[in-house]
Amino acid sequence: MKKVSLFPLLLVSFAQFLTMLIWFNYSAILPLVKEEWGLTSGQSGVILSSFQFGYVISVFLFGYLSDRINPRYIFIFSALIAGTSGLLFGLIAKGFWSGLIFRIIAGIGLGGIYVPGLKFLSGLYAPETRGKTFGIYVGALVVGSGSSLLFAAPIISMYGWREVVIATSTAAYLAAIIMVLYKVNPKMPSTPPIMSYKLFKSLFANKKLVAMNLAYAGHMWELYAFWGWVGPFMVYTSIKHGFSFDEAQQIGNLWAGIFIVIGALGTWYGGELSDKIGRVKALKPLLLIGLFCSLIFGWISSIPFFLVIVIGIIYGITVVGDSPIYSVAISELSDENTLGLALGLQQVLGYSITIISPSVFGFTLSIIPDETLGWGIAFAILALGSLASLLVLPKNYPFISPVQKRLIKN
Template sequence: MTRAPADLRWLGALCLAELGTMLVWSNFAAVLPLLQTEWHLSNTEAGLIFAAYQVGYILAVAILSTLTDWVEPRRIYLAGALWAGLSGLAFPLWAQGGASALLLRTLAGIGLAGTYMPGMRLVAERFDAARRGFAMGCYIATFTLGTSVSLLLTSWATARWGWRAAFALTALGPFLATAVASVTLKPGGVSRGPRPERGVGLAPVLRNGSALRLIVAYGAHTWELMGMRGWIVPFFAASLTAGGTSLALATQKAGLAAAAVLAIGAVSHPIAGLFSDRWGRARLISVIMLVSGACSLTLGWALQWPFGALVTLALFYGIMVTADSAILSTSIAESAEPAYLGRTMALQSTVGFSSGALAPAVFGAVLDLAAKLGRPAPETWGWAFTLLAAGVLVGPLVVGFKEPARPRL
């Protein structure tokens, strides 16, 4: 008797839990234009606060993902979801300016480290290679969908009750995720691979050339993705205010438009994953990254386009910028030695989210530098997005178009 229906129900429940944990992801980006005014933040400071969430993730993920080689991922996932809820509530209670926001967003990133990669490992180990790309695509699509729902919910609640109430509302998501995951993830529910040798550290991962090339490509992917996600709301708001819209209304409209851009990206994950299960992964990764880079380059110089045309281009960009994510993560899992899957994923996350944390900060710094040099707004945004496009092109250079050896997992 096939396990497919039970597996899909399990995957659906895990995705629902992951959606809950992601509700705190984009709440800061959704109100960034308002907080820049309220707290007198420069673009560089705003970018650093957005990046702080990834920094917290990076500080924790190497430990927590490596622990999944020894400890059931279920236990780490539940603890991470609970931490995400508590830290999510702390921000509206105690954030009073740039310094406190930086600290609290850093602490919040630890919750993501405890849920995202441990959950991904659970999916990779439950599904075989013939179904893994699609399953990973569904799981990672939830990440993308969650960032969009977070933007939408925060924008909607901020317009009605203010940003502190909106942040408190989004913090309820991880608590609901804890409840769902505690029922779905049964002890011993996923078969475990062989135990790693003690004391070898990252050496087996660093000797794995196939995995390392894919991890570098993952870093290029997250550079572009996180840079865009961190600044798409201010970019849309800048377009609207240049046309005479008030800052408050522009922020609300920009948040809704950005939520659509992020949400549509969720569609490409399972579709691209399904195609990669049938057609191969490397070629698809490289083609998607080339198209995504072209979109990034075009969008950055389109600030003065009619807003409808700008959002239309951004929607296509939203599809392409996420389409390679599930294929990259699946390929990394398949290229890893099974005994060292946890620490391979730890290195993947450390490289990827370090790049993703750096991108919004560098993006903001480019905006500030261009403004100091007296460049007009369309040009400042153009150069910032050009930097994202340049970074993502590293991916096709290291992955190429040749398919790797047979999966190990």
């Protein structure tokens, strides 16, 4: 494959960054919306999970279409859907049901961003560089997701929570404009797949592919509940350390945003490491550290604040560091003509889990009257995801990275 400059990767990653500002803009304002609308923790968790529900509805379809239609067009269309729904949430949402509907539609829109973007990049970059390439691309997702929490603090202090949603949603329109103006198109499959039972059977018959998808589902159980609830947890922790509610809202979201954004270092390192030592060998230490962090994080709200920050940074890096490795593995284990479909299937399996875990987290907080105990148990439940991922990865996984293959050949 002809060597391609980093420019397409950086441009598409930036466009994705802009759209992903929508993902956790609700988490950034959750304590304020919960108070204003009179929501329970369980209802707050349902709205949080509804976004993932919308994502799951669309991601498989958009993944399949990206094997048949230029993924750049899908990206543009989806960014417009997500941006418009986000704007409507900020302008007219009044309570549980309107918030729920707009978040579902926003999720449907973002379902057409990540997989078509991966498909776009897979058509431009050689397999032996995909660990690094996907690591950067996933890093943009991480930074975009977390940045809404970072932007929330100053915007809330100057204006209010609605302006947070409006500002972060408007960025999706800029992403659409970028992809309209950037007219480089990737190579499309010579024989686009036709949806059929045989096609699905071939994907599920691939045992390595199934194992990676199951591991990805465990990873997503942990990751998105952490991302969705770390903001409210840091607000709670800040209050326990003597800050007023308004101060805690700003400080908690600031540090939660940093925990998420700094995860981009993990995706870059995880992807790069997997190019060098193999996919599964790179996955295991990241999963183990993430598991340990999930077990302890909810119990540490009363320890010195700087230690909470240190542990939160480690958690933020490792909980997402394995994300690009799963996508790279799917891209290598799948046929080129069905890559979009395979990635879409992976996303459906993973994000179906994320519909459940944030809600389980919220309901755990609702049913346990002691807040400290509730946070501790809720985060500990997330460790089940990492544990499941470790268990489904075979001990002697017969997989060699492209870089290793090249070294062996030479």
